[in-house]
Structure formats: C-alpha cells, structure tokens
Amino acid sequence: MLEKLFDPASVAVIGASRTEGKVGRAVLDNLLESYSGRIIPINPKADEILGLPCYPTILDAPGGAELAVVVVPAVLVPDALEKCGLAGVKNVVVISAGFKEAGIEGSKLERRCAEIVKEHGMRMVGPNCLGIIDTASGLNASFAASMAKKGNISMMSQSGAICTSTLDWADARGVGFSKFISLGNKADLSENDFLLEMEDDENTAVIAAYLEGVKDGPKFMEIARKVSRKKPIIVIKSGRTAVGSRAVSSHTGTLAGSDEAYNAAFSQSNVIRADSVEQLMDLMRAFSSQPIPDGRNIAIITNAGGLGILAADACQFAGLSLSSFDESTIEKLRSKLPPASSLYNPVDVLGDARPDIYGFAIETILDDPNVDGVILLTSPQAMTEIKNIAEVVAEKCAHTKKPILCSFVGGTRIEEGEAILNRHHIPNYPFPERAVVSMAALCDYGVMREHEYVLPEKFDVDKEFVSSLLKDAISNGRRTLGLESFDILRAYGIPVVETLNVKTLQGTLDACENMGYPVVMKVLSADISHKTDVGGVRIGLENADDVERAYLTMMSDVRRYMPHAVVSGVQVQKMITGGKEVIIGMNRDVQFGPLLMFGLGGTYVEVLKDVSFSVAPVGVDVLKKMVSSIRTYPILTGIRGESPSDIASIVDTLCRVSQLVSDFPEILEFEINPLMVLPEGQGCVAMDIRLTLGGE
Amino acid sequence: MLEKLFDPASVAVIGASRTEGKVGRAVLDNLLESYSGRIIPINPKADEILGLPCYPTILDAPGGAELAVVVVPAVLVPDALEKCGLAGVKNVVVISAGFKEAGIEGSKLERRCAEIVKEHGMRMVGPNCLGIIDTASGLNASFAASMAKKGNISMMSQSGAICTSTLDWADARGVGFSKFISLGNKADLSENDFLLEMEDDENTAVIAAYLEGVKDGPKFMEIARKVSRKKPIIVIKSGRTAVGSRAVSSHTGTLAGSDEAYNAAFSQSNVIRADSVEQLMDLMRAFSSQPIPDGRNIAIITNAGGLGILAADACQFAGLSLSSFDESTIEKLRSKLPPASSLYNPVDVLGDARPDIYGFAIETILDDPNVDGVILLTSPQAMTEIKNIAEVVAEKCAHTKKPILCSFVGGTRIEEGEAILNRHHIPNYPFPERAVVSMAALCDYGVMREHEYVLPEKFDVDKEFVSSLLKDAISNGRRTLGLESFDILRAYGIPVVETLNVKTLQGTLDACENMGYPVVMKVLSADISHKTDVGGVRIGLENADDVERAYLTMMSDVRRYMPHAVVSGVQVQKMITGGKEVIIGMNRDVQFGPLLMFGLGGTYVEVLKDVSFSVAPVGVDVLKKMVSSIRTYPILTGIRGESPSDIASIVDTLCRVSQLVSDFPEILEFEINPLMVLPEGQGCVAMDIRLTLGGE
Structure with missing residues (x-):
C-alpha cells in the first residue's frame, strides 16, 4: 500500500507560483479546486500565494506535509527532495522534466533523485510527469486542465x-x-x-x-x-x-x-x-x-438492416456467435413485431420502430437463455424517436445482468439519445464494429479471469552438472559448446540422438556397432562450415561395410575439396526416420528475459515465420497452447490420414527447456534444431543444438 | 447520362400526404425545402396539399412531370408506374417497400415494375429505397430527415x-x-x-x-x-x-x-x-x-511524444515511411524549436508549444522535398491554444499541395479547434491511428490511378477443337473428362506431361519406349479411388524390365486387394523430377464469374490456405502480382541457395487458363493439380487436371 499518496492530509507545492500559465500555478489551482486538506505553497520569493501562507523551503513549513509536488527546474530537484526527506514527507510527485528523457546528464540527475528518495524512505511518482489525481479524496496534484x-x-x-x-x-x-x-x-x-x-x-x-x-x-x-x-x-x-x-x-x-x-x-x-x-x-x-457475459452468444437488435449485417460480419471476425433463439422467443417476437421484421438474429425491428417495440424486443431477447449479451443498433430514421429509445434501453439495461452495448449511428440527430446513454453509463459506439469488438473483449475476459495459473513444472534434473559445465566453459572463454550441449539436454531429461565424435576408422566402426544402424556420418573440422558442399555428410549407412566405404571416400573427398582443412575426425549419429522436424528456440528479451519460440522446421519457420512465443518460466497449459497456436499445427495432428505426431513430448521438452533457461541466465541463446518428433507415443529426439553463453 | 434524374424541371409525388409522420408528407416537405422546380402532389383523396394543387393521378396533372417519386403501397406501384409511362415521365424513384426483400410475391411484383419501366423507356431508382438527393440542383427527393x-x-x-x-x-x-x-x-x-x-x-x-x-x-x-x-x-x-x-x-x-x-x-x-x-x-x-501525395514519405508533427509514437507505429503497420529530413530542415527546426524538442521524425514541438511554433514547424517541414504528407497531432495540454493552432494549420494547409491530416485528441477542450478544422475542410480524426490509415489510402490511390490497364492476352489457340470436345461431352451427359482434359490444355498451349492409357503389357512397354524413361504407372479402374492403397501406383520405373515387373506385380496386388474391381488397363506417364508443385484452380463466383486461384501444392494449400485470387479474364500484370502475393512466394524464387523456379511459365499458364475459362462458361470448375514447375528457363508441366462441366 502506498500510504498517504492518494489521500494525504497535507500537500506542499515546491515551486508554487502565482503567475498564470506557470505549472506551479496550475498545480495550486487544481489543488484548491477540490482538495480539502492543507495546501502549502513553497517558494523562497513569496510570503503568500493565492491567500495561502508560503514558505521558502519545506523545512520552514510548520508541520511539514505528507505529500510534496515538485515543479522546480530539474537541477534543483535533488535539493528539494533532500529537504522533503528531512521534513518527513512521505511521498513526492516530481512533475519537473529534464531527466532521463533529456540525455546522459539527465539520467545521472534522475538516479541521484531515486537515491535520495530511497535514503529517506519516501516514494516518488515521476519525474517528467503530469501528476496524480484521486477523485475519492478530491486530490488533484497535477497540472491537468481539469479534474x-x-x-x-x-x-x-x-x-x-x-x-x-x-x-x-x-x-x-x-x-x-x-x-x-x-x-x-x-x-x-x-x-x-x-x-x-x-x-x-x-x-x-x-x-x-x-x-x-x-x-x-x-x-x-x-x-x-x-x-x-x-x-x-x-x-x-x-x-x-x-x-x-x-x-x-x-x-x-x-x-x-x-x-x-x-x-x-x-x-x-x-x-x-x-x-x-x-x-x-x-x-x-x-x-x-457492463457485466461480464457468461458466454459468447450475442443477439443483435437493429432498426436498420445494413447496420445489422455489418455487426453480424464483425461478430464472426471477432469470434462471437450469433445466438439461435428459442422457438418461444421467436413466437413472442412474431406476436408483436410487424410482419416484415426479421425475427432471427440479427433482429430487424424495421426503420419505423417506436420505443415500445424496441423495449419489447430487448426484453424478449434478454429473456432468452441462449443470449449472453446484446448489441443494439439504431439509425436515426424519419420516424425514429431517439430520445425515447435511449430511455427504454436504459430502463431495460437496469434490469438485466447481461451486457448491452449500443451503436446509435449518426451525428446531430443522435446526440440527445447518446447523452441519455452516457448518463446511464451504457456505452454508445459511433459504429457497430466497435461495439462488437468491445463485446468480444468482455467475453474474452470472462474466460481469462476463470483461468487458474499453472505453476511451471519442476523436473528432477541434474542442475549441478550443467552448472559446473557452464562455469567451466565460461571461465575458459568459450561462448559456444560442442557435444557437451547434448549432455546439458540429457541432464534436463530431454532425449537426444545418440552421437559420438571419433577420430579413427576403427573408432567409427566401434561407435556405429554400439549405437546400431542406420547411422549418419559428418566430418569434424573447425575449418569446414558447409559440410555438405565438400562431401562431408553421409546418411543412411546400414552396416559396417557402408560405414567403412563412407569414411574412406569422405576423407578423400574432403581432402580434394579443401586440402588445407584440419580434420579432427567424424561425428556419427543414429539416423532417425519417420519423424517431423520442429524447432525450439530461446533468446533473452531486454524486458521479460527468456523468450521461448516454437515452430515447425524448414520453410515453415524460414519463409512463413509461423512461430509462437512464450516467456519462461511457464506452465504446461501455456506451452500446450503455444504448440497448438501455430498455423501449421494440423501438420502435427496429422493430415491426409497421416498418424499424429507425439505432441505431448514436444510440450514436455518445452517444459524442460523452460526450466533450463530459467535456471541458467548465462545461456543467452538456445536452439534445438531440429527436434525430431516421432509418431504419437514414440517421443521426440533432439538432433542438434546451438547454445550461446554470456560473459562471466 | 441519366437525363433529368438529378435536375428535373418538375417532380410528382405519387402518394403525397399532408399527414405528419407519413413518408408521403416527408418527401413533400423535403422537396419544398430546397427544390425550385414544380412540385406536383398526386393523391386521389385531396385537391390540395400544403398549398400545392393535387391530382388524382399523374395523368390528370397538366404538363405531367419529369421525375416521379412513388410512395404508394407495393401492390399499387405497377399501376402508378404504368400511368407515369403514359404521362411521359422520364424517371421514377420508388421508395415503397415490399418487393424482392419481402419474398416470392414481392419478387414477382418487382419484376413487373422493371418491365413496365422498360416498356415506357423510363429509368427507375429502387424500389425499397430512401430516395435521391442532388445538392447542386437542390433536389431532395427522399424522406431523409435533412438535406x-x-x-x-x-x-x-x-x-x-x-x-x-x-x-x-x-x-x-x-x-x-x-x-x-x-x-x-x-x-x-x-x-x-x-x-x-x-x-x-x-x-x-x-x-x-x-x-x-x-x-x-x-x-x-x-x-x-x-x-x-x-x-x-x-x-x-x-x-x-x-x-x-x-x-x-x-x-x-x-x-x-x-x-x-x-x-x-x-x-x-x-x-x-x-x-x-x-x-x-x-x-x-x-x-x-486533401490532395493525393506524390509518395509515401510522411512527417509526423506532435505536441505529445506518446501520440507521436502511436502514429509512428501506425505508419509502419500501414506501409508508410517516416521522412528523413534534409540537414537544412533539421538546422532550421533547431534554430527556433526549444532545445528539448525532438527534431527528427516524429517532430515533438513539446507540450507547451504555441501556435507560432506549430506554424513554423509545419511550414519548415512542408518545404522539405522528402515530405509527401503531414500527420499533425495535438493534445490539449495546459498551455495549448487549440483555437489558434487550428487556425495556423488551416492557413498552412491553404498554401501547400501536400496533404495534411490532423488528430486533435480529446473532448470538450478540442471542440473549438475541431470546428475550425471542419470549416476549412481539414479532416480531424479522434485518434492518430485513423489519420495514418487515411493517409495510407491517399498514397495507395496515387499509385492506383497511374496504373494502366493491361488487356488480357489473346493467345492463338485451338478454340474450335475444345468447343466440339466439350459440346460432345455435354451432349453425352458427361460432367467430368478423362484424358481428353489433357488435350484441352494442349489446345490452349499449356504443356502437359506425356500420358497414355494402355490396356496390355505390350502396349505399356511400347508406350514407355516411345515417351522415354523414367515413367510412372497407375492402375486404371473406375472402381478404385485410392490407387496407392491397393498397390496401384509405381513410380521411378527406369527401363523395360522395371516396367514389366511393375505391371505384373501391380495386377496381382490389385487383384488381391480388390478382387472385384474391373481393371481397364494402366496409365503411364513420363516422370518429372526436380520441380515444385503448384495448383491453378477456377470456380465460378455468382457475381463475378470465373475466379482463378493460385497456390503452392500440398500442405501450403491444405493447411495454410496460402492462395491468391483473381477474376478472369485478366491481364498479365495482375497475374504476376497474384503469383508473387502468396506468402510462400520465396519458395518459388528459391530459398537456401536453391535455384529459382520458372515463375514466368506459371504466369503464362495462368494467362492461358484465364482465356480458356473465359472462352467456355460451360467449364464450371477447373483445377490443374499439380502443375509441376521446373527451374527457371525449363517451363512447367501440368501433371493432372480436374474439370467439371455445366449442363446444356
């Protein structure tokens, strides 16, 4: 609680002025207008301002003040704050400009102010602001033009x-x-x-x-x-x-x-x-x-077919449904509305509808259990009694727990009606589309506020191992990691493809024998960035013969294409087939920290930027939504009779990545690309990882 | 030209009334208010209405009338129109409702009215309308509430x-x-x-x-x-x-x-x-x-940083650029604006800017050749002289050929300024974003109106062949075509893959030998819809041995899976590799006729609905844009170092399809799926086609 900020017993204005047009005068005028507490102008050049006794500094004012509003030039603000602190002021509002927004000197000054405020246990609004207003206490400590x-x-x-x-x-x-x-x-x-x-x-x-x-x-x-x-x-x-x-x-x-x-x-x-x-x-x-509606089924009532159509279009765009009325509602409408009316949603009461017809339609429709809210549209046609219609709307609105949003569309001829709606706090929007968008927001919030926060999962992981591995890398000045990255994933329970770096043919053969066929083989060399171009990648090796042949031809190919490259060996990797490639990434946002990214691999990410984001640490509910919110999600659930991918394993991996990047702020960037997702029940496997570390 | 519709020498009101609240009275009132020609009320029950001589029918009115406004009940309208025709009326405005919008009987009545009007060489506005207004002639032939x-x-x-x-x-x-x-x-x-x-x-x-x-x-x-x-x-x-x-x-x-x-x-x-x-x-x-700007470089001038940021965001979303000012402009601004001002775009003249500063900034910025238009934002702050600022804006606006759109943001305190802007016809938008969107529309139109219409190409095609083929199919009651579809494409110069239907193994071998390897083989049977599922498709057949083996195993597979299917032979097709699959489709829109569709094949169409449309017949310029406007277009221009596809051949095919579907309205639906597009310079090939014909 910000004690006494919004309801102080006394307010000092440091830099008060009697000169019209000055901020120090405007603040004083505003306080005088509606604030009933004690007002203390501070100005070394006056004894009295607007009938109030004025003091050279806050320290001179008997009894001090609970709130001080500061309007003196920026360079004088630290001193003023210092004095406020000594005088026992609880809170300050610094209106003066010329701080961080004005450059390096201003930034320094601003930091100094913050320090002073902290030292004295005060709290500060601003600097570089208009002030604050509290209508309950009558406080207008601002230079706003009006209360x-x-x-x-x-x-x-x-x-x-x-x-x-x-x-x-x-x-x-x-x-x-x-x-x-x-x-x-x-x-x-x-x-x-x-x-x-x-x-x-x-x-x-x-x-x-x-x-x-x-x-x-x-x-x-x-x-x-x-x-x-x-x-x-x-x-x-x-x-x-x-x-x-x-x-x-x-x-x-x-x-x-x-x-x-x-x-x-x-x-x-x-x-x-x-x-x-x-x-x-x-x-x-x-x-x-307006109250929050229970659902998304909306009724449109209009005296103008065209407006009804526009609202119906807008409802569909905003994800709202048009209510299907009960048969009894339709019968009731039919009993009183003229024959040419449209009784189905949107309900068109016709251009000459009088207030009683409006009232009857609104009441009947509000009574229908399939209606969660009403959009009411009116065009000021020749016979339209705007004022009386607005009054009927206000009356019906007072007796319902469903939201009603209006759009009386026009200019001078709707003014009177709009004024009545305003007085009864029924929003009137100049055009139907804006009423619909506002209704959709009410509906959305109804869902949001019911949503229980799901705590980010805490997996049992080997944090210490990762910690010492990263510490070691950073102390050696390494910014990226090699195969150790895979160990990091393993430590956090993320399945990785079996991978080994080996130096000799025999080592390669042994490694492949151990992991089982088929395998993929890649040349290892710090000098070669595009392995494929120099014959440095072989896939689908099915047995020892394949591996031996691949090893020997690869070495000769690489020597031929890049005779000066230093080759340290090869990497062999178990070959995974029948999966779909997805990408899980992370970078650090300056404001929110670790920002996770998810998308399908290849052109979907590169060309279509079809990715979704969430801020870590994050719960499994949000991550599920994150996965299902990409446009290409159907590719994962299975199209053209394909079997669905193991989406649960993607979500599990995201949960674990969320924990990893939250545990280690020194991981600046992170990407599993690709994560190979197998059919449902078969999990997923990280195939490659890129990880950038921050400094000490 | 609609002679005498908007400036008739005389207007009859058929169904005129003296009763307040009736449409027949409202129309008469409106005419009397500003129309200087002769007004003739028609009503069998009155001799005079509002001081004007009234006649039972238009035929009784001496001299008749050039325009008749009809407000009698729907069923009486045909008779009224008949009499108008006989009386030599040139045009009618039928306000009465109860026609097509009211159901089948109304539709009949409406058709009858249209016939009568045509018989007598009259033209008709409506029915079911409010009427027409022409401010130049002072004609208000409507029941609108005001002129x-x-x-x-x-x-x-x-x-x-x-x-x-x-x-x-x-x-x-x-x-x-x-x-x-x-x-x-x-x-x-x-x-x-x-x-x-x-x-x-x-x-x-x-x-x-x-x-x-x-x-x-x-x-x-x-x-x-x-x-x-x-x-x-x-x-x-x-x-x-x-x-x-x-x-x-x-x-x-x-x-x-x-x-x-x-x-x-x-x-x-x-x-x-x-x-x-x-x-x-x-x-x-x-x-x-406002004038149409020469380009899309816009300057934002504001007395409120926050509004400037919102407008800058909106510019980027709307595809407008913020002007980079000349050094001389910046120097000039620096010479008069206060030091804390932002001199770069958006230009912030600060919250206490007075009208002369506004004027100076507007003038200086309008003079900069890098500025095509100005968005002017104002918040009614403590020192803001709204009225005088509006006057300065009006003055500067009068001396420039660049558009200025304003957003004075507020309520009561901006009213006076807004009134001045309205008076000078300078649009003021309640919020910056709407000013920006409007500016973008001005810029867009500047480009549009310069665009020369490109006539749809007319290729030299074998129209007669297609015509007789289609006529034949329709007269035989066939709605879809087989291999003849390929001939239709050939007749319109669209390359199709070599394809043959054959009945025997020997025939198959001969066919393959003729077209060259590799080939694809598919079983032909009206009973089999999913060929792949029954082993009915073989791809990549490299030589006669492959073909023979494939033929024999396919026949036995098909017999095993579907013993009762009648197999009429196989289809062999030259196998095309190294291309990208696109789809060209067409269906007929009820309002615009042939609507062409283009997209990349597979998931891009199925999942992402990444397609573009155009109405045929259509020129090559629009078709080029149609191809490049899909989100996945970069896949065609080549990503990851791939060579680009032959986009020109896609456009050429679209041009030819446009001609084909325009030539033959009996083609209801049409799809080339896939069209295999080869690398640049190598063209494209239609692999399969679906075509639905309409009735006789």
Missing part, C-alpha cells in the same frame, strides 16, 4: 499528454475515474506498484494503462496475473515497431522489448491488449459499466 | 438507414455531398449506372458506396476500372462472412458472392475497400479535401 469525473476506472499513463487527452475525451462522454496517474520516467514507482495499489482499491473496477515499456517484466507478469483475476487490466503498449520504439527511447528514455515478448507476457498474465488508444477507450467504457 | 450540405462527395448506398446515418454523421462534421443515392433493390438502376453518371459529374470528386452486392460483376469491374482513374471510388461491401451474407439476403434480397471474389474484383478495378463504415467516412473526408 476527472468520479468513476470506477483507474488509469495510468507513461505519457502526460495522453493523460490530458484521455481526461478531456472522457469528460465529454461522462466517463469517470477513480485514480489517474501520470507515470513519467518511473524512477521509483512504476506500473507494478500501482497495479498492486489498485488491486484492493474499492473505488477501482477497471485498470487501464498506456505504457511505452514495463520496468520489471517478470514482476509485472506476476502482479498482473494476480490482479487480473479480480479486475480487468487493459493496456496499450506503444513502440511496437522499429520506428515506434526509436521514438519511445527519445520520449521517456524507455528501452522497448520486442513486441512478441509483450504479446506473450500480456497473454500469459491475462492482460487485455488494446490495439489503439481508441480501442483502449472503447474497452474502458465497456468494462466500467 | 445534405453541398460538397464534392457522391455517395450511394444499398441501405437507406446507412444513408440516413451517414447524412447525419456528415452534417455534424461539415462534410458535404454532391449526389446522394439510396439504391434500394436496384431493380433497374444500379451502382454501375451511377458510377458512369458520377464519372463526368463536375460536382463529384469522390465516389463512396455501401454495397451488399453488385448487380453485374464484370460490368462493375469494367466501369470501376475506368472511373477510378479519374476519381477515387471507396466501397464498403457488407455480408463478408457466412452470417453476414445470410443477413444480406433477408435485407435487400441480394445474393452475395464470395468475399475473395470481391477482394480480387475491387483490387483489379482499383476500388478502395473500406473495412468498416467508420473507415469509409474517414477516407471520404481525406479524399474530399
């Missing part, structure tokens, strides 16, 4: 301007907030702290965020996973593309991780990702006012 | 309610129209007629349409192709999904073609397809007011 309306949404944003725009947008639509936090550079408090704060905040039902990055990826996932079971978390994450993430780093100095990692992390922690600010707002409205 | 503002957009819609919503939406944003047409059931006049009408209409610069289907697909493509070179055509086509298209048929009785066919047809005729009504409106605004 937020009261509501149940808590929003945080890494962009002050997006705070401003959102507040203004919401105000015009009657959308209210509980807490509003401009995160700024997040030198101390970040989204993670506020997620925890909002989890148990009784005034918060919906959490929304504009983020350019997260401060601590794994922590974010852990917290979001927990909080999202109680309240929906809707996030827009910008800087998704190369150009976007370049712009991010010059904005708040945030280092953006890969968009794939964010997608995986959000999905694993049940965070709802909005694709645009508009969608963020659309979803905020739906979640803040 | 459209004057503007340069002409819109047609198959849904009357979407007309109403659009008019109301546009009115609130100062968006004006030239012509507004509610198409209704399109019993006579359709989108094709109005496209031609708008092509040369000097008041129309942009054509927009909501369609549930097109009346004549090939004609639509021909007309749209021509018109889109002069004016952008933006279409939203609903009923894209199964549920949506079911809803379409109960709305206007339109039979929806496949969405793939619409996509192909729109793309081939340079129609811009909007994904939602919202996008239709967004694009209408951009096209109606």
